[in-house]
Amino acid sequence: MKANFLSAALGIFLISAPLVSTAQKKNVTDAAMLMKKYNPMAIMDPATKKNVEEAKKFIDLAAVNAETAEDMKMHLYRAEIYFALIELSQADVMKGGKIDETLIEQNSEVSKASFKKVMEDPKKSFKKDAEDFINMRSEMGFNIGIKCYNDKKFDQATQMFALAYEVQQFLGVEYKEAYTNTTLSLNNYVDSLLKVKNYDKANEISESVLQIMPKNIDVIITLININLQKGDAVVAEKYLNKGLELDPKNKQLYYVLGTSYIDLKQNDRAEQSLNKALEIDPNYTEAQYQLGAHLFNWANELKYEAGQLDYKDPKVTTLEAQSKEVLERALIVLEKYIEKNPNEKAVLDILYKTHYKLGNTEKAAEYKKRAEAIK
DSSP states (O other): OOHHHHHHHTTOOOSOOOOOOOSOOHHHHHHHHHHTTOOGGGTTSHHHHHHHHHHHHHHHHHHTSTTTTTOHHHHHHHHHHHHHHHHHHHHHHHTTOOOOHHHHHHHHHHHHHHHHHHHHOTTOTTHHHHHHHHHHHHHHHHHHHHHHHHTTOHHHHHHHHHHHHHHHGGGTOOOHHHHHHHHHHHHHHHHHHHHTTOHHHHHHHHHHHHHHSTTOHHHHHHHHHHHHHHTOHHHHHHHHHHHHHHOTTOHHHHHHHHHHHHHTTOHHHHHHHHHHHHHHOTTOHHHHHHHHHHHHHHHHHHHHHHHTSOTTOTHHHHHHHHHHHHHHHHHHHHHHHHHHOTTOHHHHHHHHHHHHHTTOHHHHHHHHHHHHTOO
């Protein structure tokens, strides 16, 4: 688990799932007895930490003992003890200390390895015990996430849903609902941050989520948007490439990149990106519409710019020629779009104006008539 979400989780857990202890090898039994005293709500109590650390000593001995190394009960307690050590790391943060992320990662690996053993045990002797231990924590995080989301506390909702998802990863379970809700909460939170141009905070939480969900294309798209609005095209492209590595035919990545460039008035890049989306899917109507509208507006801007200059300025001819070329490119895209969407009044109107500007009076009249016929 990542430290940033662990800190957010402090105080959400009640009492961990009860551990059943039976007569077994002494080290496992001693570890089990100590863990029966463990209560995540009491992690600030020095006695709690001491009990878990003592339990770790016993379980570590059992883990290297030939008689107990492959015992499923040993693996159950080992998984829970190392998970408890991760939870206890929160106490250090609450006391003003820093989280040792390397140690947390090491404890996480040990815990996951033992949970994996328990979950894959053909006899399933302690599978339910493992599920109870993890599900209690995951469900509590998820429910708090729901409440935070309903209260529009999207920052906390993102963290709690991500925590619920991440905790289930200890069992190798893909918690799809928590995955979806994390993305939804993150997007709401990032939107609020972008409104006040807090790009660093938006980046920070999005990157934290991506660490937990490295194949989440929606989070990658969010990071592309953040960095484009921040004006960092290099980092935006880095995330674009990461997304394309995961899904080389993801037209939405190029679409989002293109629309973001439109907002940033980077006209050439916008056109290139939207054309990339259309290379992947020539019938991608959203990209056709955006590209056609973008080219139409861009052509008008070039024409306006020419009109602001002295008519003797040689740049006038150049700008007007560019405007015409861009309009002609707009026509190609928009006429493909209107074939699939014949009743789109806004596009018919653009086509009428485009043909009119290019001197195609007959075509202009045709599109004008079609647009006026739509109420």
